[in-house]
Amino acid sequence: MTTDSSHEIALLDRTLNTLAARTGLPVAFGGFARSTGTKLTCFAGTRTGSLRGLVVKPGEGLGGLALSRRQLAATDSYHETPEIIHSYDREIGGEGILALLAVPVVVDDQVRALIYAGLRNRRQLTDGMLSAAAAEARRLAWELSVHEETQRRMAVLSAYEPQAAHPSEMALSQEDFNALYTELRDIARMVQDPELAARLSTASTMLRPGQGPAPQAIDGPSNLSPSELDVLCHLALGKRNALIATHLGLAESTVKSYLASAVRKLGATNRFDVVLRARSRGPIP
Numbered sequence: 047m048t049t050d051s052s053h054e055i056a057l058l059d060r061t062l063n064t065l066a067a068r069t070g071l072p073v074a075f076g077g078f079a080r081s082t083g084t085k086l087t088c089f090a091g092t093r094t095g096s097l098r099g100l101v102v103k104p105g106e107g108l109g110g111l112a113l114s115r116r117q118l119a120a121t122d123s124y125h126e127t128p129e130i131i132h133s134y135d136r137e138i139g140g141e142g143i144l145a146l147l148a149v150p151v152v153v154d155d156q157v158r159a160l161i162y163a164g165l166r167n168r169r170q171l172t173d174g175m176l177s178a179a180a181a182e183a184r185r186l187a188w189e190l191s192v193h194e195e196t197q198r199r200m201a202v203l204s205a206y207e208p209q210a211a212h213p214s215e216m217a218l219s220q221e222d223f224n225a226l227y228t229e230l231r232d233i234a235r236m237v238q239d240p241e242l243a244a245r246l247s248t249a250s251t252m253l254r255p256g257q258g259p260a261p262q263a264i265d266g267p268s269n270l271s272p273s274e275l276d277v278l279c280h281l282a283l284g285k286r287n288a289l290i291a292t293h294l295g296l297a298e299s300t301v302k303s304y305l306a307s308a309v310r311k312l313g314a315t316n317r318f319d320v321v322l323r324a325r326s327r328g329p330i331p
Contacts, residue, residue, distance in 0.1 A: 053193055054078065055088060058159060061186045062090040065163050068182075069175045073141060076161035077102075079150075084109065084160045096140025102160060106133040109160050112148040116157060118180055120147035122170045142166040147176060149183040153191050161186070196233060227330065228279040232293065270329055274308040277301055282321045282330055 062074040073091040077084045083101040092098075102109040108130055112119040121127040122145045124138055138146065143164040151159035163179055165171065270278070280290040287305070291298040305317065312327070314320035324330050 057189050058088045065182045066090045069178045071163040074163040078159045079157045096137045106131045109148040118149040149179050151183045151187045153187045274304045277304040278324050
C-alpha cells in the first residue's frame with residue numbers, strides 16, 4: 047500500500063487527539079511509514095506549519111531513533127539530547143517543543159506509523175504519559191490490522207461474484223459455500239458498525255441448508271454460542287486449532303475450550319464428528 051486511505055488517516059487523527067486529551071500533552075503529530083521515510087501528515091495542537099510534510103528517516107531525530115529501535119523513545123530536553131541525530135531541530139523548534147516522545151505503530155511485525163507528542167515547557171514527561179502513548183500506539187495498530195483484514199476478506203468475497211453468464215458456470219461447490227459462510231461471519235464479527243454487522247450475519251444465514259434461517263433443531267442446552275459456531279466454521283475448513291486461534295484472535299486454549307463445549311452440546315465424539323453433526327443439524331452449511 048503506497049497511499050494512505052481516508053479511513054487510515056481518520057484513525058491516526060483520532061489517535062493523536064485522544065492521546066493529547068488523555069495525557070494533557072499540548073501537541074501531537076504523526077504519519078505513516080514508507081520505505082523512503084515517515085511523512086508527517088496528521089497533527090493535533092500545532093501552531094505552525096513547520097512540521098507539515100516533514101519526512102522522518104530511520105535513525106534521524108527522536109522519531110528515527112524510535113523507528114530504528116522499534117520502541118518508544120522520549121526525552122525531557124530534546125535539543126540537548128546527545129543520543130539524537132539532530133536533523134529536525136529547526137522543525138521541532140518551530141513548534142516550540144522542548145520535551146518529546148515518539149512511538150512506532152507495529153502491525154504484523156512491520157512498522158506502519160509513527161506518532162509523537164510533546165511539551166512546550168520544561169515540565170517532565172511522566173510515566174503515565176509514556177504509558178498512555180504506548181497504549182494508543184497499540185490501539186492504533188489493532189485498528190489498522192482489523193481494517194486491513196476486513197479489506198482482505200471483502201476482496202475474497204468479491205472473488206466469489208459470478209463472472210460467467212451461464213448458470214452452470216455460476217454454481218458454487220460445497221467448499222465454496224463453507225469458505226464464504228466463514229468469511230461473512232468473520233467480517234460481521236470484526237466490523238464496528240452494528241447495522242452492517244447485522245446485515246452480514248443475516249446474509250451468512252442464507253448459505254445454510256435450505257438457503258434460509260437456521261432450523262430450530264438445536265434446542266435447549268445444545269444451543270451453540272456464537273464463539274463456538276465461529277470455531278466450528280473454521281474447523282469445517284480443515285484448519286488446526288492454532289490457525290483457528292490466529293484467525294479469531296483467541297488463545298489456542300480458548301479455541302480448545304469452545305471446541306470441547308461444542309462437542310459436548312452436539313453429543314459428538316471427536317472434531318470430525320462435531321462438524322458432521324453441526325452440518326446435519328443446520329448451524330453450518
